[in-house]
Amino acid sequence: MDKRIISSIIVGSGKYLPKEVIPNDYFLTKEFYDASGNRLVKPNADIVATLQKITEIRERRYLEENLMTSDMAYFAAKDALSSADIDGESLDYIIVAHNFGDILKDNIRIDTCPTLAARVKHKLGIKNPYTVAYDLPFGCPGWIQGMIQANYYLQSGDAKRVMVIGAENLSRISDPHDIDSMIFSDGAGAVILEAKEGDSKEGLLAHITRSDTLDHAFLLTMGPSYNPNHPDNTRFLKMNGRKLYEYAIKTVAPTLKECLERADIDIETLKHVLIHQANAKMDHNILERLFLLYNKTDIPKGLMPMSIQELGNNSVATVPILYDLVVKGDKKNHQFNSGDYSLFASVGAGMNINAFVYLHP
The missing domain is CATH 3.40.47.10 (Thiolase/Chalcone synthase)
Structure with missing residues (x-):
């Protein structure tokens, strides 16, 4: 009998987009400085126009004051479970990629204790102790690295379902006096990867x-x-x-x-x-x-x-x-x-x- 092939398939996805929409005009009244501490003399209108020309960013999303990164991750996870019609208890792993943990609006000390993945699992109300939840800090490529790790789990037979979440709150960790702050935003996305047996690789x-x-x-x-x-x-x-x-x-x-x-x-x-x-x-x-x-x-x-x-x-x-x-x-x-x-x-x-x-x- 031919051996069946195991494929790692996305069976559901979700996201959370913060409600606060920040247009480029928001930055017209900001005070920008260079790395040497000198106030930029170029008009803000020109700075913003150059930023939009290069990056194409017209607007971005900022997280609501009463929420944190783990909340966004939870909302995205809940959306993914709903779209896949899957019970969270069936997840073998929850991997949350991020870089700065939870950050308060008025106190930007990084908080990763407990991990964001543990907080997401808690918010989802998952009782299964073998739903392993852990964080993955790997810069912007963190979510893709989480998908790669999930694929290893599925291919090895260690898992049948893995949720991989990418969530970040950059608006609270970026310097309001640095023009690069205009690039950064907040949000979360999640997918569920599942092992599937078949005759060919997918x-x-x-x-x-x-x-x-x-x-x-x-x-x-x-x-x-x-x-x-x-x-x-x-x-x-x-x-x-x-x-x-x-x-x-x-x-x-x-x-x-x-x-x-x-x-x-x-x-x-x-x-x-x-x-x-x-x-x-x-x-x-x-x-x-x-x-x-x-x-x-x-x-x-x-x-x-x-x-x-x-x-x-x-x-x-x-x-x-x-x-x-x-x-x-x-x-x-x-x-x-x-x-x-x-x-x-x-x-x-x-x-x-x-x-x-x-x-x-």
Whole structure:
């Protein structure tokens, strides 16, 4: 008798988008400083216009004052369980990717005790002690890394169902006097990955991860406010945007090509590229460079759905939110069909890059 093949299939997804919509005009009255503590003399209107031109961000979401990251993760998890019509008691693992834990609006000390995954499991009311809940801090690629870990559990037979959540609250950890704060936002996305037996491989086909820490570990760090008059030494998220951009456009495309080769599919087979929503210009550049590695310049229209224009960069949450938007029919002219190949990818703090190829059942 032929051995049945185990595939890791997404059976449900969910998201939480904060209710507070922040348009670019919000930043017109802010005081911005450079890394040396000098007040920027360029008019805020010009700063905002340049930001929108490069990133394409028009607005973003900020978390409601009475909520925290674990609340967003819980709402996304509840949505995923509902859409899959699955009892949370049947989950073998709950993996929550994030970087800063729960943060109060007026006290931005990071809180990860207990873990966010433990808080989500508690909020869901799951009694099963063998539903293992743990956190995964891995920069912006955290959710994709969680999917890779979940796939290992399913392929080994250790689990039948795993929920992977990406949730982040960047608005409270970013320096209001740093122009990079205009990029960041809040949100959460979740999927449920399930083991399925069949005659052929579907779902998650191949993956890749790399960590370039020797020369690039500190492109994203924590540091004091750029405002020299800030009352204390509170540490905010800081980004070396130029160096990060250079690293990403040089390194991501070859890594994605390697992932496609591991899946043994050609780039022309791809129907969707879901990439971390960090910077629209950077994402388009990465896609162009990926196609050039195949000596191709014509990129199919609609290959790469985007959400950064309305939602900004909410770190680990961007890719699962984008997936759920497409699944739920909220991205015009984008849908997943049986037999489609999708490439999921991310790059971020570490510096880390990862990706996986997914065949929709």
